[in-house]
Amino acid sequence: MGAEVPVRSAEDGLAAWRDAVAGVLAKSRRTDRSTLPDRPETLLETTTYDGVTIAPLYGPLDEQPEPPLPGHFPFVRGGDRHRDVHVGWRVAGRYGRDGADAATVNTRMLDGLQNGVSALWLSTGVIGAGGVAEALTGVLLDLAPLTVDAGADLPAVADAVFGVLPAETRVSVSLGATPLTDAVAGVPTVSLEDTVALARRAGADGRGVRAITVDGTVFHDAGAADGQEIGLAVAAGLEYVRALLAAGATAAEALSQLEFRFAATDQQFETIAKFRAARRVWARVAQVLGAPDHGAAPQHAVTSAAMMTQRDPWVNMLRTTLAVFGAGVGGADAVTVLPFDVALPGGAPDVSETFAARIARNTQLLLLEESHLGRVLDPAGGSWYVESLTDATAEAAWTVFQSIERAGGYRAALDSGEIARTVERTRVAREQDIAHRRTSVTGVNEFPNLQEPPVTPGDGTVDGRPVARYAAAFEALRDRGDAVAAERGSRPVVLLAPLGSVAEHNARTTFAANLMASGGIEALNPGANADLTAVATETGSPVAIVCGTDKRYAEEGPAAVRALRDAGVTTVLLAGKSSTFPADTDSAARPDGDLTLSIDAVAELSRILDLLTGTDPAPEGQPA
Incomplete structure (x- = not known):
């Protein structure tokens, strides 16, 4: 027999790993x-905007108690114990948002249902209540769940919907009343009183109609973190329940009239944990209300509008794929993928709406039909990381919810501005991370394509709702660069001044060119051993960026700065830290600023654009 292999305990393994990390x-x-x-390992931890710490490694020592099976309180693993694993989540298609008439909407919905769509999200803003019957002609509502988006016209639209429901047949219909969350977005909406009346009517109807959608995406679109979105949505949901209780409904009846809508982002693990945590938090509310068995409200996931970019919009297909993965694995009941060009007014040039809709639909179908993600309920369950993240997100959400309750409840917190302030702090923190490029937005603040054709600038809305898009600040800079190119025939240019061989300057010339491109600025690189005075004179750009190694800066930096100034360059920047220059270098031979990984890129690029366009010819701190 061979020698016995010693069994190492989890504690011993962790100690050995920590030693290796050190x-x-x-x-x-x-x-x-x-x-x-x-x-x-704490040096490798990251912290979410909810204050949740994410460790670099999870192991047996992080194990959580196993949550109950799907369909059992607190529904962390899913609300439906009988969910058909051959269907997975519902693929929800959006219809009626493009100004089409009722007949066209009907044709598109029927086509979608024949090609993989399994749930409908109908906007009636154009067709109105009078077009509902025609739009739903041939749609089997007992098979295809329907969600309505009618805004202030909901009472009339609801009448039309009730009029087409099959008699004596169970359906899954959401009237989509969202007055409390619409108040955050500032869009026309139905009154809370009418919402309560519709909920009472839907409950009495008994065919499976829900009146209220708690739309957490409005908080996400305004900048909220995942836990904040859950906590604020739960606070709004409880406000609806209180209104229904005051109207005479029981807790069970009130809870049965709500569904939740949450945003899904390309942060896949955070999204998985988000949907699991949201069910846990709402289940706790139902338990306190005395109806724990009614705490499994349906969840509708919508891919984040905030993460969508106007620049390099094709990358949005990848973002939405990750978002669908997270929402599906996290247990969402239905998922809507926004078209990849949704952030572009009028859509991407030369791209048909049917193409964008087909890609959105097929993104889900590929994950369901080819990757089989719907075949297992809660496939992330048991993961040390996901379970820990779920608990931490739920705790963060509950903290937000409690703060709203202490402020007097949802409506009081909304009126006092507490909700807006809560979200604003996170939005500003995220914008700073993106501006400093601590957070990457591929194709925008990292790896931009400067040859991309200009786009029509947006107005800060997506589908008519205000959205704090992550890419907006950098895209505004790109728009400025495109505007200059259109006016002058060429875009703004800065000169790169490489020192030494290609091997010595390549890292920093690449960094500088990538940084400039993210602001719509072209970076001209003359190559190694160029005559900087001649190149600067020929280029005529008022801004140059010296690029090389720290050693080169110490040896040749001052002379390079003088040569550039003698050639008429008014602002010389350094790719790196000017502390690498000799200490006795006089001010005229020192750079006017440093371009490092830690700078506020949005602010710096804006300043450089001002210099290149003549807006700010004499910035503060520039030598005379």
């Missing part, structure tokens, strides 16, 4: 191990 970190940071904390 060794790597000490080497990469060029420091002694003794300077590192006892738990060196």
Whole structure:
């Protein structure tokens, strides 16, 4: 027999791993191990905007108690114990938002149902109540769930919907009343009183109609983090329940009239945890109300409008794929994928609406039919990471919910501005991270395509609702660059001044060119060993960026800055830190600013555009 292999405990394994981590970190940071904390892995932790700490590794010591099976309180693993795994989540298609008449909407819905759509989201803003019957002709509402988006016209539209429901047949219809969350978006909406009346009518009808949608996406679109979105949505949901209780409904009846809508982002694990945590938090509310078995409200996931970009919009297809994955694995009952060009007014040039809609639909079908993601309920269940993240997100959401309750409830917090302030803090923090490029938006603040044709600037809305899009600040800079190109025949240009060989300057010339492109500015690189004075004179750009190694800066930096100034360059920037210049360098031979990974890129690029367009010819701190 061979020698026995010693069995290592989880604690021993963790200790060995920490020792290895300490060794790597000490080497990469060029420091002694003794300077590192006892738990060196904390240096690799990240923190979400909800204040949730994400560790670099999860193991048996992070194990959580196993949640109950799907369909059992608190519904973390799903609200439906009988969910058909051959169907998975419902593929919800959006219709009626493009100004089409009722007949065209009907044709498109029937075509969608024949090609993979399994749930309908109908906007009646154009067709009105009078077009509902025609739009739903041939639609089997006992098979295809329907959600209505009618805004202030909902009472009349609801009458029309009730008029076409099959008699004595169970359906899954949501009238989509969203007055409390519409108040955040500032869009026309139905009154709370009419909403309560519709909910009472729907409950009495007994065919499976829900009147109220708690739309958490409005908080997400305004900038909220995941836990904040859940907490605020739950606060709004409780406000609806209170209104229904005051109208004479029981807790069970009131809870049965609500469904939730949440945003799904390309942060797949956070999205998985978000939908699981949202069910846990709402189930707790139902438990406190005395009706725990009615705490499994349906969830409708919509891919985030805030994450969608106008620039390089094709990347949005990848973003929505990750979002669908997260929502589906997280247990959403229905998922809507926004078209990849939804952030572009009128859609992407030379792209038909039917193409964009087909891609949105097929994104889900590929995950369902080819990747079989719907075949297992809660496939992430048991993951040390996902379970820990679910608990932490639920706790963060509950903290937000409690703060709204302490403020007097949802409507009081809305009127006092508490909700707006809560979301605003997160929006500003995220914008700062994007501006400093701590958070990447591919194709926008990282790896932009400067040859991309100009786009029509947006007005800060998506589908008529205000959205704090992550890419907006950088895209506004790109729009400025495109406007200059249209006016002058060429876009703004800065000169790169490389020092040394290609191997020496390539990293920083690439960094500088990528940074400039994210602001709509072309970076001209003359190559190694160029005559900087001649190139600067020929280019005529008032801005140049010196690029090289720290050693080159110490040896040749001052002379390069002088040569550029002598050639008429008024602002010389450095790709790196000017502290690498000799200490005795006079001010005229020092750069006017540093371009490093930590700068506020939006602010700096805006300043450079001002210089290049003559808006700001004498910035503060520039030598005379």
